[in-house]
Amino acid sequence: MSKVLNFVSKNFLTVIIILLALVPLASFSDYEFYVIARGLQNSIIAVSLVILLGYTGQLSLGHAGLLAVGAYTYGILTATYGVNPWLAFIIAPAVTALTGAILGIPSFKLKGPFLVVTTIALGEIVRKLILNLEWLTRGPYGLMGIKPLFKDSIMMYYFTLLIVWFICVATERLSVSKIGLALKAIKVDEIAAEVLGVDVKKYKLMAFTISSTLAGISGAIFASLTGYLNPDSFTFADSATFLLMTVLGGMTSVPGAVVGALSVTALPEILRFLERIRMVIYSLVLLIIIRFSKQLGNFKISDIFKGKKKEAV
Amino acid sequence: MALLETVGLCKRFGGLTAVDNLDMQVCHDQICGLIGPNGSGKTTVLNVITGIYKNDGGKVIFDGKDISNLSPHEICELGIARTFQNIRLLGNQTVYDNVRLGLHIRTKADLLNIIFNSSKVKNENRDIQKTIEEALEIVGLSNVKNEIARNLPYGKQKLLEIARAIVAQPKLLLLDEPAAGLNTKETNELMDIVKNIKDKGISILLIEHQMDFVSGLTDRVYVINYGKKIAEGTFDEIQRDPVVAEAYLGRKGVK
Numbered sequence: 369m370s371k372v373l374n375f376v377s378k379n380f381l382t383v384i385i386i387l388l389a390l391v392p393l394a395s396f397s398d399y400e401f402y403v404i405a406r407g408l409q410n411s412i413i414a415v416s417l418v419i420l421l422g423y424t425g426q427l428s429l430g431h432a433g434l435l436a437v438g439a440y441t442y443g444i445l446t447a448t449y450g451v452n453p454w455l456a457f458i459i460a461p462a463v464t465a466l467t468g469a470i471l472g473i474p475s476f477k478l479k480g481p482f483l484v485v486t487t488i489a490l491g492e493i494v495r496k497l498i499l500n501l502e503w504l505t506r507g508p509y510g511l512m513g514i515k516p517l518f519k520d521s522i523m524m525y526y527f528t529l530l531i532v533w534f535i536c537v538a539t540e541r542l543s544v545s546k547i548g549l550a551l552k553a554i555k556v557d558e559i560a561a562e563v564l565g566v567d568v569k570k571y572k573l574m575a576f577t578i579s580s581t582l583a584g585i586s587g588a589i590f591a592s593l594t595g596y597l598n599p600d601s602f603t604f605a606d607s608a609t610f611l612l613m614t615v616l617g618g619m620t621s622v623p624g625a626v627v628g629a630l631s632v633t634a635l636p637e638i639l640r641f642l643e644r645i646r647m648v649i650y651s652l653v654l655l656i657i658i659r660f661s662k663q664l665g666n667f668k669i670s671d672i673f674k675g676k677k678k679e680a681v
Numbered sequence: 682m683a684l685l686e687t688v689g690l691c692k693r694f695g696g697l698t699a700v701d702n703l704d705m706q707v708c709h710d711q712i713c714g715l716i717g718p719n720g721s722g723k724t725t726v727l728n729v730i731t732g733i734y735k736n737d738g739g740k741v742i743f744d745g746k747d748i749s750n751l752s753p754h755e756i757c758e759l760g761i762a763r764t765f766q767n768i769r770l771l772g773n774q775t776v777y778d779n780v781r782l783g784l785h786i787r788t789k790a791d792l793l794n795i796i797f798n799s800s801k802v803k804n805e806n807r808d809i810q811k812t813i814e815e816a817l818e819i820v821g822l823s824n825v826k827n828e829i830a831r832n833l834p835y836g837k838q839k840l841l842e843i844a845r846a847i848v849a850q851p852k853l854l855l856l857d858e859p860a861a862g863l864n865t866k867e868t869n870e871l872m873d874i875v876k877n878i879k880d881k882g883i884s885i886l887l888i889e890h891q892m893d894f895v896s897g898l899t900d901r902v903y904v905i906n907y908g909k910k911i912a913e914g915t916f917d918e919i920q921r922d923p924v925v926a927e928a929y930l931g932r933k934g935v936k
Contacts, residue, residue: 538795538796541796542792542795542796545802546781546785546788546790547792547795549774549781549782549785550782552771552774553771553782556771556772556773557769557771559733559753562752562753562757563731563733563753563754563757563762563763564757564762564783564785564786564845565758565785565786567752567754568754578792
C-alpha cells in the first residue's frame with residue numbers, strides 16, 4: 369500500500385493526467401463533462417499563476433483580463449473575420465503575451481500592493497473596453513458564432529488535456545532550470561539576484577510574458593468550448609478565483625494547481641443541490657481547507673501531491 | 682595596472698556624503714582590506730562598485746573599463762562577485778541550488794532548450810554539477826549540499842555565500858565582513874579558505890572589523906572615516922598611523 373502511495377506521490381502529475389484521460393469513458397452527463405473540461409481549461413490559467421506568483425512572487429489579480437484578451441481575440445477572429453480556428457488559436461496567445469508584457473513593465477518599479485492594484489486596473493480596463501467597443505466585441509450582447517477547434521466535444525477534451533499535460537511538464541522543467549532558479553531568486557531577494565548576474569527586468573518581463581501566453585491559450589480554449597463570450601465572464605471575482613486555485617494547490621506546485629483548478633471549478637456545481645445556501649457552503653468549504661492547511665503548519669495540500677522531496681541532483 | 686581602481690569616487694545621500702573623493706586600487710593577486718569605524722561608508726563603497734548604488738562623482742575602473750554606469754548584473758558578468766554583510770541566501774532552496782544560482786551567468790540554456798529538455802540542457806547540468814561541487818569543496822560544505830540553506834548554522838551560511846560568489850570564477854571577490862559573528866575556530870578556518878581562494882587567482886577586497894583577520898590576510902589596507910580615505914598602506918604601516926588610531930579611539934585615546 370505504501371509503495372502505491374509512494375508511486376502516486378512521485379508521479380502525481382502523470383496519475384492525474386491518466387485519470388483525466390479516462391473521464392470521457394465514464395458515464396458523465398453532457399453538463400458534468402463540460403464542467404470537467406472547463407476545469408481543465410482553468411488549470412492552464414492556474415499554472416500560469418504558479419509561474420508568476422509561486423516562482424517569481426508577482427501577484428496578479430488581473431488574469432481574468434488576460435483570459436479575456438485571449439478569448440476575445442480567438443472569438444473575434446473566427447466569428448467576425450472567419451479566420452481559420454487553428455490560426456486564431458496561435459494568434460490569440462501571441463496577442464495576450466503582448467498585453468501581458470505591457471503589464472510586466474510597471475513591475476520593474478512597483479512592488480507588493482502597488483503592483484496588485486495595477487494588475488486589477490488592467491483587468492478592469494480590458495473588461496470596460498470589451499463592454500464599450502461594441503462594433504468589435506458586441507459589448508454586453510455577447511459575441512456569438514465562435515467556431516470551435518473541434519466539432520466533437522470529446523476530441524476537444526483530449527486536445528485540451530494534451531495542452532495541459534504539455535504545459536505542466538514544461539513548467540516543471542522550467543521550475544528546476546536556470547530560468548526557474550532565477551525567478552525564485554527574484555521572489556526572495558531582487559538585489560541578491562541582480563548582483564549574482566540575474567537581469568531582474570528581463571526575467572520579470574519573461575515571467576509576465578510566459579504567464580500571459582498561458583492565459584491566452586486558456587482563453588482561446590475557453591472561447592472554443594463555450595462558443596459564446598460575454599464580458600461578465602471576466603470580472604475581478606474571476607481573477608480572484610484563479611488566484612484561489614493556485615493558492616489551494618500550494619502556489620508552487622504544478623499538479624497542485626491542476627487539482628486546485630478542477631476542484632474550484634467543480635465545487636459550486638457539486639454543491640448545486642444546496643440551492644440557496646450553495647455559495648455560503650462553497651465559501652465555508654474553501655475557508656475550512658485553507659484554515660486546515662494553515663493549522664497543521666508544515667502540512668499543505670501540495671505536500672500530499674509532492675510526496676517526499678526529490679533529492680537535488 | 683590595477684584590477685580595480687576607484688578615482689575620486691563620491692556617493693551622497695541627500696546632504697550626507699557617504700563616500701567622499703575616494704581613490705583606491707586593488708591589484709591582481711592581492712588581498713586588500715577596507716577598514717574604518719562603524720558608519721564610515723565601507724559597505725556603501727562596495728554597493729557603488731557593484732552597481733547597487735549609482736555614484737555621484739568619480740569613476741570605478743575594472744580591468745581597464747569604466748563600470749560606473751553599468752547595472753549590477755552587467756558588472757557581475759564582467760567578473761566582480763560579492764557577499765553581503767547580512768546574509769542574502771535563498772533560504773528555502775538547497776545549498777546546491779544556492780550555488781547553482783551563482784552560475785547563472787555561465788549557463789546558456791534558453792527557454793526552448795529547457796521546455797523540450799534538449800541535450801544541451803542535460804550536458805550543461807552535468808558540467809555545472811562538477812563546478813558546483815568544487816566550489817562547495819573549497820568552503821567545506823560538500824557534505825550538506827542537499828540541506829535547505831535556512832537550516833544551516835550561521836557560520837556555514839556565510840561560507841555558502843562565499844561558495845556562491847566564487848563558483849562563476851570571478852576576477853575580483855568583495856567580502857563584506859566575512860568574519861562577523863564567527864567564533865575563533867571558524868575565523869581561522871575562514872582565513873585558510875580566503876587564502877585558498879586567492880591562490881586560485883581571484884583577487885579580494887574585504888571589509889572587516891576583526892583586526893587579526895585583516896592583519897593575517899591583507900597585502901594592503903585602506904582606512905576610511907566619514908567616507909574619506911584617511912590612511913593606506915600595509916597593515917603594519919596603518920597600525921602605527923596616529924590618524925587611524927584617532928579615528929578609532931578618539932583624540933584622547935591616542936595620548
